[in-house]
Amino acid sequence: MCYVVCREIEINAVVVSPTSQHLLEIDERCSYPQCTVCLMYCPAEGSIVETDTGRSMVPPPPAVWAENKRWPRQP
Amino acid sequence: MHPILTDFIDKWVYPTGFSGPGVDFRLRQTERCLPLWDKLVAQAIQSAENDLASGSNEYKAARARGGYAAEGPFMSLKQMSTQILSVEIGEQPKYIDLQRMRARQIWDEVKHGQLHADVLLRGGFIKREEELMDDARANTQPKLSYFGLTAMFPHIHPLARAGQHYYNESMACLGIASTLSVIDDELIRHQLHSQSAEELMHFMEGKYQIDAYALTPEDQKPIEEVFDFLLRPWAPEPSRALGGTA
Numbered sequence: 193m194c195y196v197v198c199r200e201i202e203i204n205a206v207v208v209s210p211t212s213q214h215l216l217e218i219d220e221r222c223s224y225p226q227c228t229v230c231l232m233y234c235p236a237e238g239s240i241v242e243t244d245t246g247r248s249m250v251p252p253p254p255a256v257w258a259e260n261k262r263w264p265r266q267p
Numbered sequence: 268m269h270p271i272l273t274d275f276i277d278k279w280v281y282p283t284g285f286s287g288p289g290v291d292f293r294l295r296q297t298e299r300c301l302p303l304w305d306k307l308v309a310q311a312i313q314s315a316e317n318d319l320a321s322g323s324n325e326y327k328a329a330r331a332r333g334g335y336a337a338e339g340p341f342m343s344l345k346q347m348s349t350q351i352l353s354v355e356i357g358e359q360p361k362y363i364d365l366q367r368m369r370a371r372q373i374w375d376e377v378k379h380g381q382l383h384a385d386v387l388l389r390g391g392f393i394k395r396e397e398e399l400m401d402d403a404r405a406n407t408q409p410k411l412s413y414f415g416l417t418a419m420f421p422h423i424h425p426l427a428r429a430g431q432h433y434y435n436e437s438m439a440c441l442g443i444a445s446t447l448s449v450i451d452d453e454l455i456r457h458q459l460h461s462q463s464a465e466e467l468m469h470f471m472e473g474k475y476q477i478d479a480y481a482l483t484p485e486d487q488k489p490i491e492e493v494f495d496f497l498l499r500p501w502a503p504e505p506s507r508a509l510g511g512t513a
Binding site: 193196197199200228229230231232233234235236237251252254256257259262263264265266267 | 282467470
């Protein structure tokens with residue numbers, strides 16, 4: 193889901209690793225923590241972990257879905 | 268509100284990555300869902316407690332047969348597979364991500380059918396899965412459902428089924444969490460744990476479809492009509508929708 197959402201907002205920072213395990217990787221285009229839109233749509237608990245602190249970002253902690261961090265969608 | 272529902276909505280319903288009319292629309296529909304979600308939790312807990320109090324193992328088979336009917340070959344392969352049809356070839360570039368998620372869900376549902384068969388096999392209720400093909404209890408389910416309608420009406424709006432993803436798949440998540448809070452049987456718990464994250468993904472697909480794509484009244488209307496259909500409290504089963512009282 194994080195891969196799908198990142199595509200939809202045209203950042204495309206989440207990519208599928210070419211390894212046989214097909215891991216999801218994040219490249220330099222990821223602007224976290226300015227953009228946190230992927231966190232709300234990846235439903236596997238503990239699947240996204242903040243490197244610096246080790247805390248799980250899924251489900252999203254309140255700090256990452258504050259109003260000013262939402263991705264604007266208009267028709 | 269039951270704590271199981273509170274936990275679910277705090278973790279998965281209200282955290283929102285997008286802003287805009289899709290989110291606003293979803294939160295309005297969420298208000299309509301909350302009373303029924305709460306009722307579902309209470310009913311699932313009561314049902315699980317009744318099962319434990321029955322003093323028999325039959326409840327395990329009854330649950331698995333019901334699950335096989337709802338997620339086995341008939342529903343999973345014949346009905347769920349039609350959800351791909353609501354996106355026409357010309358719209359495929361726009362909705363390719365939804366098509367991938369829907370294709371994944373078809374496999375999830377097939378796997379869930381296998382899990383229910385596994386409960387019946389490992390529980391000693393049947394010797395071979397083929398026995399279920401001759402058992403009406405494992406092949407009929409009376410609940411209102413929207414997914415299968417694309418078999419008859421492939422021109423349904425490509426976003427319409429987001430209503431069913433959001434409403435029914437949340438019910439699956441809540442039902443699983445509620446049942447796990449009561450039943451300690453390892454066979455049942457394995458089956459529930461194994462499909463739990465997948466049900467959550469199906470719900471999140473509905474949430475994502477609405478938040479990211481349902482931005483105009485034209486795209487919201489068919490989704491709202493699905494909620495209208497699914498939220499009819501007087502018609503939990505087709506027989507009542509058609510005027511019966513059973």
